[in-house]
Amino acid sequence: MTSPVKNLIEIKNLTHDYGSVRALDNVSLEIRENEFFALLGPSGCGKTTLLRILAGFETPLEGSVTLAGQDLISLPANKRPINLMFQSYALFPHMNVGQNVAYGLEREKLPKAEIKSRVEEVLKTVGLQDKVKARPSQLSGGQRQRVALARAIVKRPKLLLLDEPLSALDRKVRSEMQLELKRLQLEVGITFVVVTHDQEEAMSMADRIAVMVEGTVGQVDTPVDLYQRPATAYVGDFIGESNFFDGIIVPEGIKHASLGVLPGNRYGKDISGEAHLLIRPEDLRLAVSGEHSIPTMVQDVQFYGGASTLVLSIEGRSAPILMSQPGATSAQRGALVNLTWDPLKAIVLPRDSRRSAL
Amino acid sequence: MTSTIPTRVSRDSEKRRDLLERMVLQGPGLLFITIFMATPITLVAIYSIFQRGRFGGIVYKATTENFTRALDPVYLGVLTDSLKIAGITTILAIAIGYPTAYAIAKLPTKWRSIALVLVVMPFWTNFLIRTYSWIMLFNREGLLNHALLKFNIIHTPLDLLYTQSAVVVGLLYGYLPLMILPLYASIERLDPQLGEAAANLGATRTRAFFSLTLPLTASGLIAGSIFVFIPSLGNFIVPELLGGGKTVMVGNLIRDQFLKARDWPFGSVLALSVIALVFIFFMLQNAVEKRFSSDAHD
Ligand SMILES: Nc1ncnc2c1ncn2[C@@H]1O[C@H](COP(=O)(O)OP(=O)(O)OP(=O)(O)O)[C@@H](O)[C@H]1O
Ligand SMILES: [Mg+2]
Numbered sequence: 001m002t003s004p005v006k007n008l009i010e011i012k013n014l015t016h017d018y019g020s021v022r023a024l025d026n027v028s029l030e031i032r033e034n035e036f037f038a039l040l041g042p043s044g045c046g047k048t049t050l051l052r053i054l055a056g057f058e059t060p061l062e063g064s065v066t067l068a069g070q071d072l073i074s075l076p077a078n079k080r081p082i083n084l085m086f087q088s089y090a091l092f093p094h095m096n097v098g099q100n101v102a103y104g105l106e107r108e109k110l111p112k113a114e115i116k117s118r119v120e121e122v123l124k125t126v127g128l129q130d131k132v133k134a135r136p137s138q139l140s141g142g143q144r145q146r147v148a149l150a151r152a153i154v155k156r157p158k159l160l161l162l163d164e165p166l167s168a169l170d171r172k173v174r175s176e177m178q179l180e181l182k183r184l185q186l187e188v189g190i191t192f193v194v195v196t197h198d199q200e201e202a203m204s205m206a207d208r209i210a211v212m213v214e215g216t217v218g219q220v221d222t223p224v225d226l227y228q229r230p231a232t233a234y235v236g237d238f239i240g241e242s243n244f245f246d247g248i249i250v251p252e253g254i255k256h257a258s259l260g261v262l263p264g265n266r267y268g269k270d271i272s273g274e275a276h277l278l279i280r281p282e283d284l285r286l287a288v289s290g291e292h293s294i295p296t297m298v299q300d301v302q303f304y305g306g307a308s309t310l311v312l313s314i315e316g317r318s319a320p321i322l323m324s325q326p327g328a329t330s331a332q333r334g335a336l337v338n339l340t341w342d343p344l345k346a347i348v349l350p351r352d353s354r355r356s357a358l
Numbered sequence: 359m360t361s362t363i364p365t366r367v368s369r370d371s372e373k374r375r376d377l378l379e380r381m382v383l384q385g386p387g388l389l390f391i392t393i394f395m396a397t398p399i400t401l402v403a404i405y406s407i408f409q410r411g412r413f414g415g416i417v418y419k420a421t422t423e424n425f426t427r428a429l430d431p432v433y434l435g436v437l438t439d440s441l442k443i444a445g446i447t448t449i450l451a452i453a454i455g456y457p458t459a460y461a462i463a464k465l466p467t468k469w470r471s472i473a474l475v476l477v478v479m480p481f482w483t484n485f486l487i488r489t490y491s492w493i494m495l496f497n498r499e500g501l502l503n504h505a506l507l508k509f510n511i512i513h514t515p516l517d518l519l520y521t522q523s524a525v526v527v528g529l530l531y532g533y534l535p536l537m538i539l540p541l542y543a544s545i546e547r548l549d550p551q552l553g554e555a556a557a558n559l560g561a562t563r564t565r566a567f568f569s570l571t572l573p574l575t576a577s578g579l580i581a582g583s584i585f586v587f588i589p590s591l592g593n594f595i596v597p598e599l600l601g602g603g604k605t606v607m608v609g610n611l612i613r614d615q616f617l618k619a620r621d622w623p624f625g626s627v628l629a630l631s632v633i634a635l636v637f638i639f640f641m642l643q644n645a646v647e648k649r650f651s652s653d654a655h656d
Contacts, residue, residue: 057554077557090555094573103569104559155559 008033008159008191009054009072014063016049023049024060025215031159031193036185038202039195040238041212047195048087050212051161054193055084067159078107085152087163087195089144091136097123097147098132104155122154125180127173141168146177153184162194166201178205199239203227211235213354229267233276233352243284243321245277246351253277253348258316259294263343274351281309283345284323286337293338296321298331312339399633405626414620424627433611437631440608443522443597444590447529448537451586452579454530455537459578462538463545474542477535485532489599492528493519496600520602528596536585544578545571580643588636608632 009031016024023046031037039047052058054065056077065072072080083104092100098119105115123129126146136144145168152160165181166174182205185192196202202209203223211218211226211234218238219231230236237244245262247254253264254277264277287293296312299320308329312321323339331337406424409417427433462473480488495501496518503515518524548571556566572579594609601607608628615625 055554055558057557077554078560078562082558084555084558086551086555088551090549090551092552092555092570103556103561107560107565151555151559 006033007031008035008068009193010064010066011050012064014050014053014060014065016046016053016058016060018049022215024053027063027215027217029210029217029220031191032208034185034189034191036182036192036194036205036207038206038209039193039212040197040199040202040209041218042238043197045212046215047212048163051084051163051193051195054159054161055082056080081158082161083152083155083157083159084161085148085163085165089136089148091144091147091151093136096133096135097128097139100136100147101151101154104151108155118154122150125153125184126150126177142170142173145169149177153188153190156188156190159191159193162192164195164197167197174201181205203239211238227280230278230347230349232354233278233349234354236276236278236347236349241281241322241324243279243281244319245279247275247277249273249275249348253343253346259314262294262346263292264346264348265344266348269348269350271348271350276349276351278347278349279341280345281322281324283341284321284339285325285341286331287340291338291340293340295336295338298333298335298337301329301331301333303328310337312337402626402629405623406630408623410621410623412620414616414622416622421623424623427624428627428631433628436606436611437608437635439522439606440591441635443525443529443607444587447526447533447590448583448587450526450530451534451537452583455534455541455582456579459538459541459545462542463548470546474539477538480531481535486595486599489528489532489596492524492531492600496524496527519600522601524600525597525607528600529590529593532593532596533586533589536589537582540578540581540585541575542578544575548574576647580647584640584643587639591636592632 007030009029011027011029011031014024014027015022027046027050039050041047049058053060054072056072056075059073067081092103095103101119101122102115105118110118119132120129123132126149128143128146128150131139131143131147136147139147145165149162149165152162162181166177169177178201181192181194184190194202194205203226206223208220208222209226210220213234219226219235221229221231226235226239230239233244236242245254245256245259247256247262249255249271250261253262254275255261256277262277264279294314296314298310299313300311302309302311307324307326310323310325310329310331312323314321321339405416407420407422409419409421409423411417458477462470462477465473493500497503498515498517498519500518502518503512506512507515552570552574553566556570557563561569591607592609594607594613597607597610608631612625612628612632615621615628619625
């Protein structure tokens with residue numbers, strides 16, 4: 001069976017411990033050539049550890065990693081065609097911005113003129129062309145982050161690992177840099193692995209996303225599939241806004257203790273016993289009379305210009321229900337409304353103890 | 359207009375408070391330096407331009423003779439020998455101290471403090487006694503010769519004692535901890551991620567050492583060198599005990615002028631020349647440090 005897409009990185013059964021802490025637990029992943037790959041997950045789930053193993057700073061306890069079919073683990077860090085942008089930047093404090101960025105190119109023994117022009121070019125890309133002579137200590141946090149980014153991308157490696165590359169930037173610079181990164185990736189043809197906390201960032205930039213949970217990979221998929229077809233309740237909860245109902249599996253959906261049968265789509269999965277029903281806020285709508293619906297009360301109305309969100313409550317349930325609508329809404333706070341949804345879009349998922357409690 | 363006056367007043371009082379604060383904080387130190395450093399140096403400077411008294415002391419008749427005498431090749435030779443010995447000691451201290459400090463800094467935290475205690479342990483014993491013990495080791499009948507003879511490595515005992523090398527060994531032994539400690543402090547402060555970043559950018563270990571570790575620990579290296587070089591230059595116990603009569607360092611010479619020859623003015627000139635050397639040395643190191651590692655640690 002040959003697949004049309006080529007894998008650049010193949011990670012198999014990777015396990016890594018720090019003393020008694022298991023940072024990675026049997027992780028298997030494929031990263032494709034020229035892909036923009038995002039690692040998404042809460043703090044401490046092992047994202048940095050995975051990057052450190054790819055970069056060669058940690059030797060995993062078990063498992064294998066190959067790059068273009070070649071074993072990577074046995075290759076020393078300075079021989080790997082991989083560059084890492086450190087989460088804490090790790091800029092050289094005694095060198096100015098230009099020297100920091102040039103360092104990696106000098107190690108390749110490139111001609112001076114080429115080094116100079118490439119450094120200038122990359123500093124222009126990150127908007128720091130007038131800071132060439134500044135020391136890292138004279139820069140703001142966001143500027144340092146951009147120097148770290150420049151230092152990593154200037155090498156044009158096969159694989160670029162970025163550990164929270166944009167977290168210190170303000171919104172505007174951040175979205176500019178997101179576009180810039182995307183452009184760079186298409187232009188230079190580098191495979192990117194980006195670690196981020198920020199799911200919006202991951203969703204908007206990545207070709208595929210791996211959602212990591214406590215040292216394991218929960219699901220690897222395109223942003224759309226992750227959102228529409230989460231494999232677990234944890235992933236469904238982690239990605240985007242969601243409304244969860246808990247109950248017992250029945251043929252048409254789940255049976256909720258007080259709301260009765262809530263219809264949903266099992267996507268052919270074999271589920272039994274306790275289950276969750278996930279409904280995205282935009283898949284909820286106000287019911288017309290006679291439809292199967294659940295009664296709720298409007299707690300709050302938030303209007304965001306293009307869309308509005310209704311915060312609704314159900315008796316006997318502490319977590320609010322979120323429903324979003326395009327445009328403005330006529331619903332008033334305190335009004336009683338009935339909600340319904342398209343059963344095909346509501347996802348039935350097996351019980352997942354890791355999903356944050358409702 | 360009216361509003362600028364109060365702010366100026368308050369800024370003035372702020373300045374005054376700053377001054378007061380500085381006086382309180384720096385006062386004791388300044389006082390100490392004035393009494394215990396400036397005064398003796400001034401005295402020595404004054405002595406140097408007068409004639410010697412017959413049984414020590416000073417006859418207040420101005421002369422330049424003390425200075426011309428110091429230019430005599432015999433004394434210049436002692437001075438250059440002292441510089442050489444102190445210089446070699448410092449270089450050896452770097453060669454031994456750097457790897458040691460590096461190794462200690464890379465130990466697990468628990469072992470680090472134990473290693474540091476071991477490094478300073480010799481200071482718990484008197485310097486004189488420790489230097490004496492080298493005689494036991496280096497003697498023709500000493501432990502080292504004994505051992506070498508016993509294992510048939512040599513057949514006649516070696517003359518280890520009373521050589522310049524013995525003096526260097528003694529000084530090195532005495533002052534090595536003063537090299538290790540500041541070096542350790544600056545190596546320990548290094549962010550290990552910098553080394554990883556260098557490797558990630560393609561640097562070999564050697565390259566990373568010379569482009570990162572060395573410049574970023576230059577301040578510790580320089581401090582350690584000062585701590586070893588200066589007391590080595592002025593030391594007179596080690597050359598006396600381990601150098602015998604043969605190796606006289608400028609420290610012995612100065613001591614002899616004051617205590618034996620009772621020629622205070624000439625002793626003062628020699629002392630001043632050492633101070634001048636030390637001063638030049640400081641300036642050199644200052645220049646090096648500026649070039650190497652200005653705001654290396656922020
Ligand atoms: N050097 C270390 N020694 C001991 N434990 C470590 C070390 N580095 C990481 N850990 C532990 O390993 C786990 C994974 O850490 P890692 O840094 O990979 O998380 P992360 O996903 O990058 O988190 P964040 O988003 O906060 O950066 C955490 O529980 C962390 O406490
Ligand atoms: Mg991290």
